[in-house]
Amino acid sequence: MAQKYTIPKGTRDFSPEEMARRNYIFSAIQSTFKKYGYFPIETPAMENLSTLMGKYGEEGDRLLFKILNSGDFLKNLDSKDIENKNLGKVTAAIAEKGLRYDLTVPFARYVVQHLNEIAFPFKRYQIQPVWRADRPQKGRYREFYQCDVDVIGSRSLLNEVELIRIIDDIFKELSINVVIKLNNRKILTGIAEIINAPEKLTDITTAMDKIDKMGVEKVYEELRQKGLDEDTINMLEPVMNLSGNNTSRLNCLKELIGSTDAGSQGVQELQYIMELTTQLNLKAEVKVDQVLARGLNYYTGTIIEVVAQDVQIGSICGGGRYDNLTGIFGLPDVSGVGISFGADRIYDVLHELNLFPEEVLSATDVLLVNFGEKEAAYSLGILEQLQLAGVKAELYPDSVKMKKQMKYAHQKKVGYVLLIGEDEMNTGIYTLKNMKTGEQSKGTIVEILAIFNT
């Protein structure tokens, strides 16, 4: 018996069925990126640890998969570090490379390294796996794909509008109803300033960001724990409870925080984006969400998050503008804006709503049954004709029992089965069976080709 061999926890094999569904998602995403003039790049799975370390916080450093140096990896090791269990120093001595943790840092490194070859504004997309030594759990993997699209080297808000159109196009194509939530980091800054707690910006936004999950009261509780007094929390109240449509929300925000530089600018930017967006024929609902934060330390302007309307699953796409991405690699003042699509969650949404089109799974149009050596040799010619006409066809390789061949056709969700036995060889009239209806028809190769080409 076969021994049990498995794969590392948190990683996955993708079967042909899963690949077909995943490729359905990736091609919707990719073809849209292309339509808007974004080009793909790829970076290596391994980056130097000097590129990765310190970019994701202490926790991130811990979650990087490190690769043991090849050859004599012990040569730089100080045995004292082993004795003292100094994991950091030991790691530094025996591992120079790590697996990429996201696509953002490698992209920043790419831009800096290839500065002179790039046509700016640089519109690139990147669809590649990333690795994180996170504790695996439902929906969280140690290897997963990210689909990032960014434009770097342009401060124009038209880029934001374009990304919103891209989001709309992709989810329209996938038949997922979505809400696109928009905010601006400067609005958050304005809020923190107006309540006289600019130094609490991170605490406030981290707490506010959880309003959907926890409700307003829990948010206030968290803010109290973070040291905000009741007066300050009371001042937050109007911001937290903004209601009405986007225009009235924006007008309220202007009144509330328009007196601060940041707040005024944030509202203005968001207003401009909303104006242009409203003119477009978007299917998605676009919504101003003044508490949306998403990894605040990173974004400097627009913040974008997309949620599915018919499934409770959290964000399926998100991103924003960053003014200093390449700064970590010594190239300051390059503004960019980008979003990332969560392929795994989109997969779950499509699966849960039963939205994968049936034809995604069937790759073979017709299977030629194998009746023996002579018939198979004859069938090869028919196979060639079918394939030349663009029909996805295959000949069962072994002349085994019909039942086994039909089972194979069923398992592979083949549309038709073509029977070419001795009689058929003699007459040139073949039997075609529709695997869905069970219906059989007879015809010449020309007649059969006509069936597939309608």
Added chain:
Amino acid sequence: MAQKYTIPKGTRDFSPEEMARRNYIFSAIQSTFKKYGYFPIETPAMENLSTLMGKYGEEGDRLLFKILNSGDFLKNLDSKDIENKNLGKVTAAIAEKGLRYDLTVPFARYVVQHLNEIAFPFKRYQIQPVWRADRPQKGRYREFYQCDVDVIGSRSLLNEVELIRIIDDIFKELSINVVIKLNNRKILTGIAEIINAPEKLTDITTAMDKIDKMGVEKVYEELRQKGLDEDTINMLEPVMNLSGNNTSRLNCLKELIGSTDAGSQGVQELQYIMELTTQLNLKAEVKVDQVLARGLNYYTGTIIEVVAQDVQIGSICGGGRYDNLTGIFGLPDVSGVGISFGADRIYDVLHELNLFPEEVLSATDVLLVNFGEKEAAYSLGILEQLQLAGVKAELYPDSVKMKKQMKYAHQKKVGYVLLIGEDEMNTGIYTLKNMKTGEQSKGTIVEILAIFNT
């Protein structure tokens, strides 16, 4: 100034231009695989080292990239192993996972692990990167893609014929003239038996395999070094010097080694494949090559190798039949046959022969020049109409100098530039510039759409 950040040696970034060319190759390969009823799978980048170790020989074990365990990786370490510099034991204690070295072993593991979900014969393809800690040199990388296509669970030689058709289709589509060389491991066994040196099979075939590179005399010299006497070498002479067309080669082989079981069977198998292949309309030259060996220990039947006719670059595709791939994972007697396409070498061939089609590189059909905020807002509507009609269009996001926008259009190899300034907004007659010819024409949106849709 930006610091110099680089990537690990032997790895590569792929720019948009390189990606476009690589994707041209991958899609030719992939669409052909699909046409023949092969389905994709993917396996994780990381496998347990217990899955990988011992499968590629001692050298292979050394070339595996090992991943440091996460958390307290020192906990299983015996400090004596450090003192004794026992790299093997230290590695085993601190690393459980490694990056895949090829796609074959993960595929075998996949088949064994998912045995009950698979429809046999299992026709799968897999296009993913692999990693080897080899010394990097020209054309040899530490990260590179493999494109494998295999059918497992069928002994029928029709599979070999199908793979030959796939090879022919792919290189026809890529406009590369190729020779497909065929041999059979059993022919090699027959040769070793007939010269009474069956125990020297590996030595003989390893030497013979080099005949193209070194010439006959050097092969004999190597055989002498391996302990073959002159009489035995003389007996090899007729096999080495087979000439004529495939039929006469096969006939000679039959005479020379037909008296051995293995030889007779090998010749018969190859003859059958050649018969069926000759009936097909192949563009490639198919050639019996009785000295072709290719990683002999692995293959048990047909051996396939493809070389380009117009470039000296070695094999660009190869593979063969294996009767015991899954045996290493405890599942014996599952026969399969497969080939692997060398994407990097195919890239080099296309590059050297200047065979990449020009349209591969241009992703954007038309760039809308940005003349200012008002014009840009207006242009958004035009952009939408163009894109809805299937035209790949983009609006330059910033209203910067014309010169800069034109430079961008040049760099991105955009086909046309569309000018919508104030006059054009007023009249609804836009100016379209062909970037290749420099020609300008004027027209309404309907007239311009007509240009793109012809």
